[in-house]
Amino acid sequence: GDSVTQxxxxxxxxxxxxxxxxxxxxxxxxxxxxWYVQYPGEGLQLLLKATKADDKGSNKGFEATYRxxxxxxxxxxxxxxxxxxxxxxxxxxxxGAQKLVFGQGTRLxxxx
Amino acid sequence: xxxxxxTPKFQVLKTGQSMTLQCxxxxxxxxxxxxxQDPGMGLRLIYYSASEGTTxxxxxxxxxxxxxxxxxxxxxxxxxxxxxxxxxxxxASSEELAQFFGPGTRLxxx
Numbered sequence: 001g002d003s004v005t006q007x008x009x010x011x012x013x014x015x016x017x018x019x020x021x022x023x024x025x026x027x028x029x030x031x032x033x034x035w036y037v038q039y040p041g042e043g044l045q046l047l048l049k050a051t052k053a054d055d056k057g058s059n060k061g062f063e064a065t066y067r068x069x070x071x072x073x074x075x076x077x078x079x080x081x082x083x084x085x086x087x088x089x090x091x092x093x094x095x096g097a098q099k100l101v102f103g104q105g106t107r108l109x110x111x112x
Numbered sequence: 113x114x115x116x117x118x119t120p121k122f123q124v125l126k127t128g129q130s131m132t133l134q135c136x137x138x139x140x141x142x143x144x145x146x147x148x149q150d151p152g153m154g155l156r157l158i159y160y161s162a163s164e165g166t167t168x169x170x171x172x173x174x175x176x177x178x179x180x181x182x183x184x185x186x187x188x189x190x191x192x193x194x195x196x197x198x199x200x201x202x203x204a205s206s207e208e209l210a211q212f213f214g215p216g217t218r219l220x221x222x
Contacts, residue, residue, distance in 0.1 A: 032209050043116075043202055043213035044155070051209065089154060093209055098143055098162055099170065100211055102154040 002027045006090050006103035013080055014111050021075040021106050023064075023090035031092040033057075033066055033073040034100070038087045047075075047088070082110045114138055116214035118203050124220045125193045133188040133217050135203030143206045144186035145170075146178060148199040149216075155202065161186055193221045 007022040025031065032051040036044040048057030053068035062077045073090060090103040119134045137144065142163045147155040157170030161180040175197060177189045186205075190197060198221045204211040 034210070036213075043215045044204075045213070046210050049210060098206070099145075099157055099160060100155075102156075104152060104154040 002031065002092060002094050002101045004090050004092055004101055004103035006088075006106050008106070009087075010107040010109060012109045012111065015082055016079045017110075019075070019077040019080045019084075019108070021088055021090075021108070023073045023075065023103060025071050025073065025090075025092050027071075027092055027094050029094045031094045033064070034091045034093070035062070035064055035073070035075050036089040036091060036102075038089065038105070040086070044089060080108075080110050082112050084108060085110045116203055116205055116212055118201075118214040118217050120217060121215070122218050124222065125190075126222050127194060129193050130189070130191050131193065131219075132190075133201055133203075133219075134185070135187065135214060136185045137203075137205040137212070138184065139205060139207070139212065140183070141205035141207045141212075142183070144180065145204040145206070145211065146176075146186070146188045147202045147204065148172065148197075149202060150199050158188065158201075193219075195221045197221050 003026045034049045035047040037047045038044045048059040050057040050066035056065045064075045087105045087107050089105045091100045116137045145160040146158040156172050159178040161167045164183045179187045201217045203214040
C-alpha cells in the first residue's frame with residue numbers, strides 16, 4: 001500500500017539556520033503530496049502542496065519540490081525562526097483516492 | 113467562518129463508558145474524516161465520509177462508530193471506551209485534495 005517516510009526527529013536548530021526535512025513516498029499511482037504543520041496544542045494546518053511531478057509548493061518561506069525520479073518531497077527553508085517550532089507531517093493522496101496517508105511527523109525546535 | 117469545530121476539547125472517561133465526539137464544518141465540503149493521533153505514530157484514519165449519507169472504514173475502525181448527520185456534521189461514537197482509545201482525535205473536511213483540520217479532542221480513558 002501507499003506509505004510516507006519522514007526523517008526521524010527531533011530536529012533542533014538555531015535561529016536563521018537552513019532547514020531540510022526529508023520525505024520519501026511509495027505509491028502505486030500518481031499521488032499529490034502535502035506538508036502539514038502542527039503547532040503545540042493545535043490541529044494540523046496545510047503548509048504547502050504539489051500535485052504533479054516537478055511542481056514546487058511554497059508558503060511562508062517553506063518550499064518543497066515533487067521529485068518523481070527519487071519519490072521525494074523534501075521540505076526546505078532558508079532561514080528558520082523560533083516561531084517555526086512545530087511538528088511537520090508529510091502526506092500523500094493517491095490518484096482517485098480520498099484518504100491522506102501521513103508520515104510519522106518530525107518535531108522541529110528552533111532555539112534563539 | 114469557523115472552519116472545522118470539535119467538541120469537547122478534553123474528556124476523561126472510565127473504561128466501559130460511552131461518549132460521542134462532535135464535529136462540524138462550515139465550508140460546504142462533501143468529505144469528512146476522523147483521525148486519531150498517538151505519539152510516534154502520526155495520524156491514523158478511523159472512518160471517513162465521502163458525502164452525506166455514506167461512511168467507510170479507515171485504517172483503525174474497531175471500537176468506533178460514526179454518523180454523518182448532514183453535510184455539516186460528522187460524529188464519532190465510542191460505545192464502550194477502553195484505555196487503548198486514549199488519544200487525541202481530529203476531525204477534518206475536504207473538497208478536492210486538501211484537508212482542513214479541527215483543533216482536536218484530547219480523550220483519556222482510565
